[in-house]
Amino acid sequence: MTHQITVHEKDDRTPVGRPGPAPARSGLRGHPWLTLLAVAVGVMMVTLDGTIVAVANPAIQQDLGASLADVQWITNGYLLALAVSLVTAGKLGDRFGHRQTFLIGIVGFAAASAAIGLSTGVALVIGFRVAQGLFGALLMPAALGLLRATFPAEKLNMAIGIWGMVIGASTAAGPIVGGLLVEHVSWQSVFFINVPVGILALALGLVILLDHRAENAPRSFDIPGVVLLSAAMFSLVWALIKASEWGWGDGRTLLFLAVSVVCFVLFAVWESRAAEPLIPLGMFRSLPLSAGTVLMVLMAFAFMGGLFFVTFYLQNVHGMSPVDSGLHLLPLTGMMIVGSPLAGAAITAVGPRIPLVAGMAATAVACFGMSGLTPGTSTLEMSLWFALLGLGLAPVMVGATEVIVGNAPLELSGVAGGLQQAAMQVGGSLGTAVLGAVMARTVGDSFGDKWRAAQLPPLTPEQQALAEKGVQVGISPVPPGAPPKLAEAITGVAHDTFVSGMSTAFTVAGAVAVLAAVVACFTRRGENAAAGAGAAHV
Numbered sequence: 001m002t003h004q005i006t007v008h009e010k011d012d013r014t015p016v017g018r019p020g021p022a023p024a025r026s027g028l029r030g031h032p033w034l035t036l037l038a039v040a041v042g043v044m045m046v047t048l049d050g051t052i053v054a055v056a057n058p059a060i061q062q063d064l065g066a067s068l069a070d071v072q073w074i075t076n077g078y079l080l081a082l083a084v085s086l087v088t089a090g091k092l093g094d095r096f097g098h099r100q101t102f103l104i105g106i107v108g109f110a111a112a113s114a115a116i117g118l119s120t121g122v123a124l125v126i127g128f129r130v131a132q133g134l135f136g137a138l139l140m141p142a143a144l145g146l147l148r149a150t151f152p153a154e155k156l157n158m159a160i161g162i163w164g165m166v167i168g169a170s171t172a173a174g175p176i177v178g179g180l181l182v183e184h185v186s187w188q189s190v191f192f193i194n195v196p197v198g199i200l201a202l203a204l205g206l207v208i209l210l211d212h213r214a215e216n217a218p219r220s221f222d223i224p225g226v227v228l229l230s231a232a233m234f235s236l237v238w239a240l241i242k243a244s245e246w247g248w249g250d251g252r253t254l255l256f257l258a259v260s261v262v263c264f265v266l267f268a269v270w271e272s273r274a275a276e277p278l279i280p281l282g283m284f285r286s287l288p289l290s291a292g293t294v295l296m297v298l299m300a301f302a303f304m305g306g307l308f309f310v311t312f313y314l315q316n317v318h319g320m321s322p323v324d325s326g327l328h329l330l331p332l333t334g335m336m337i338v339g340s341p342l343a344g345a346a347i348t349a350v351g352p353r354i355p356l357v358a359g360m361a362a363t364a365v366a367c368f369g370m371s372g373l374t375p376g377t378s379t380l381e382m383s384l385w386f387a388l389l390g391l392g393l394a395p396v397m398v399g400a401t402e403v404i405v406g407n408a409p410l411e412l413s414g415v416a417g418g419l420q421q422a423a424m425q426v427g428g429s430l431g432t433a434v435l436g437a438v439m440a441r442t443v444g445d446s447f448g449d450k451w452r453a454a455q456l457p458p459l460t461p462e463q464q465a466l467a468e469k470g471v472q473v474g475i476s477p478v479p480p481g482a483p484p485k486l487a488e489a490i491t492g493v494a495h496d497t498f499v500s501g502m503s504t505a506f507t508v509a510g511a512v513a514v515l516a517a518v519v520a521c522f523t524r525r526g527e528n529a530a531a532g533a534g535a536a537h538v
Contacts, residue, residue, distance in 0.1 A: 030210030035150045036159050038204035039143040040166040042106050045197045046136045047167045049113070051174025052181075052190050053078075053129075054311075055322045059187035066122040073126045076241050081133025083237045083425040084230045090141030090418025091278055094411060095221060098145035099211035101414075105139030106205060110198025117188040141417030148405050148413040149212035154348060157402050161344020164397045165337050168390075172333030175326030183323075212410075224270055225278035232263035236426065240433040248437060279415055283408055289416075291522035292403030295356065296420060297427035298516035299363070299396045302509040303389075305431020306367055309439065309502045316474030317375050317495050328379065332386035339394030347399050351525045355395035356403075360517035362392030367510035371503040375495040396516075403523045431512075435505040436472075442501035443468050450493045456486075467494075474498045 028034055053074070061071045093101040112131040119125045143163070151159045181189045239256035246253045271277040284290045314325035346355050366389035373382065401420050408416035447468050451459065459467065467477035476494040478487045 028208050030150065031208065032150045032152075032155065032159070034204075034208045035146060035210070036162060038201065038208045039102070039146055040163060041197065041204055042102060042139055042201040043143050043163065044166050044170040045106075045109060045194050045201060046139055048170040048174050048177070048197075049109075049132070049136075049191075049194060051171050052178035052193075055175055055178030056182050056187040056190040059182050060122070060125065063187060064120075064122045064125070070122045070126070074122075074129055077126050078129045078133040078136075079241070079425065079429070080234060080237055081130045082137050083422060083429070084233045085134050085137035086141060086422040086425065087229060087233075087279060087415060087418035088226050089137040090145070090414035090416070091221070091226075092138065093142045093145050093414030093417075097211040098142040098149070098414060099205070099209045101138045102142035102146060102209065103202060103205050105135045105137075105142060106198050106201045108135030109139060110194050110202075113191040113194035113198070117191040137418075137421075140421050141414050144401065144405055144417030144420065145413040146209060146212075148417075149410060150210070156406065157348040157398065158341060158344040160401050160405075161341040161347075161398045164340035164343075164394065164401070167397070168333050168336030168340060168394075172326070172330060172337070175322050175329070179321065179323035179326065222271075222274050222276060222278040225267060225274060228263050228267035228270060229278060232260050232267055233422070233426075235260035235263060237429050240426075240429040243433045244436045244440065279419070280412065283412065283416075286407045287522055288403050288524045289407035291519050292400045292407070293419060293423050295360075295396070295516055295519045295523065296400045296404065296423035297430070298512050298519060299360065299393070299400065300424045300427025301431035301434070302363060302367060302513045302516065303393055303431070304428030305435040306370065306506055306509040308432050308435065309505055310370075312474040313373065313499070313502060316476075317498060328382065329386060331383040332390040335387045335390030336394050336397070339391050340398055343395035343398045346395065347402060347525075352395075352399035352403050352523050353521065356399045356520035356523055357517050359392045359395035359399070360513050360520050362388055363396070364392075364510045364513035364517060366392055367506045367513055371506035371510065373502065373506075374499055375492075392513075396520075399520075399523070402525075406525065431509070435508060438505045438508055439472050439498075439501040440468075442504045443472050443497055446500055447471055447493070447497045450497055454489050454493050456489060456493065470494070471497050472501065 057071050057074060060066060060074065064070075066074075089101065089105075109132055112128045112135060115128045116125050116132070119128060144160075147159050147163060148156065177193070178190055181187075181193065235256045239253050239260065242256075243253050268281065271279060271281050310329070311325060314320045314328055315322065320328065343355055343359070366385050369385045369388065373385075404420045404423075405413060405416045448464060451464075470477050471494045474495065476487075476491040478490050482490070
């Protein structure tokens with residue numbers, strides 16, 4: 001049975017009542033597909049930045065005289081700010097309107113990018129990267145909130161599919177565009193490019209975006225909840241970032257993990273008593289929403305954790321430039337670009353469960369296949385596994401997003417969008433940390449034996465420890481001036497050891513993908529998806 005909705009328009013806000021068909025829109029403002037265009041341009045700016053900066057880091061280090069720790073902070077400062085702020089930023093959108101938070105995110109992200117390009121010291125770069133993370137956190141959940149509120153249920157999956165295609169395309173373009181800009185212009189241009197993109201996104205947003213508001217949208221803000229969740233997320237992500245340096249058994253790592261657990265428990269206790277909680281715990285009574293969140297964590301674990309080593313494999317083992325390695329990854333990102341809208345259509349037709357299970361099964365096969373990569377693997381073989389991985393990931397990116405956002409009531413669509421993005425960040429950080437530990441353990445166990453078996457000159461404990469750190473990222477510890485035969489032997493040992501570690505890491509990633517396929521069996525179409533296009537939770 002279909003209920004008519006009551007719509008009252010005043011300025012750019014549309015409070016919405018009961019679920020029903022989307023009201024017809026005339027003109028530009030609030031048009032669903034134009035809304036998708038405006039949202040896509042803003043999202044493209046953020047996702048492009050996610051991969052483009054990695055290419056610029058070596059140039060930044062050289063130009064500004066930064067230490068390795070400084071360069072790590074350029075990445076970690078952004079990641080921490082983003083992960084800590086996503087859910088809170090989504091709540092801001094639910095409270096004050098997704099249009100407003102999206103536009104503020106666009107302006108702030110572009111301004112912070114310009115400030116980085118004008119920075120003369122690494123401390124300023126790090127500070128403005130943190131600002132980028134905060135404004136990016138405002139932008140991403142708001143984008144999903146706008147799509148959820150604008151599109152009718154039967155077209156929401158296709159919209160999210162195209163949204164995923166934009167993410168895949170900009171992710172793929174990052175290393176290529178970044179490499180070209182750094183090589184032919186400057187590292188500053190990597191950040192300046194966000195300014196014209198931000199201006200375009202702002203212009204489109206001002207003209208096109210319509211701010212939908214649910215009648216029962218939150219009226220207050222849960223400050224204690226924000227503080228507790230932020231502390232919990234910061235402690236968790238910080239422990240994951242530093243675990244490879246400190247060690248998993250180190251007291252500092254365990255301390256931050258313990259603080260994270262305590263803060264999450266206190267957060268849950270507080271949320272169960274708060275009048276208007278940051279994340280109503282009742283959301284997680286929806287088994288599909290909970291399964292979708294876990295699925296997103298596991299998918300990001302396998303994908304981002306495994307991909308972390310692929311870039312080192314291409315550049316340090318095969319000797320490719322950043323641009324060449326980006327081109328070799330095009331089968332992966334290309335299949336994500338092609339597969340995302342197709343996945344959206346399939347999920348609309350048959351629901352998310354079958355595409356999600358099939359997608360994670362394909363991801364698992366691809367991970368197990370990539371565990372067999374060697375230093376001499378051909379481009380064709382690599383491309384086949386990369387393409388299968390992209391094909392498997394596409395329905396998961398689309399379907400898990402729809403399951404999370406579609407099973408949350410409209411007035412919590414921003415929180416749901418923040419939850420989806422936070423799950424990806426935590427999963428990616430966890431995958432990188434755990435698989436990094438797997439690599440370190442494998443290298444530590446086998447490097448010395450392989451070195452001695454090759455009858456290479458003995459190493460002191462200090463030399464071996466230093467060599468193993470390089471081998472963990474595929475770098476050969478060839479001393480300056482080494483004879484060609486010795487250099488070839490050392491390189492062979494280093495690459496064989498790295499590939500052995502990468503094989504183990506991909507095997508673990510494949511096992512996690514199998515677990516994710518099981519979790520995907522508990523998903524179903526969003527119960528509140530019919531509330532899309534301007535309708536609240538039934």
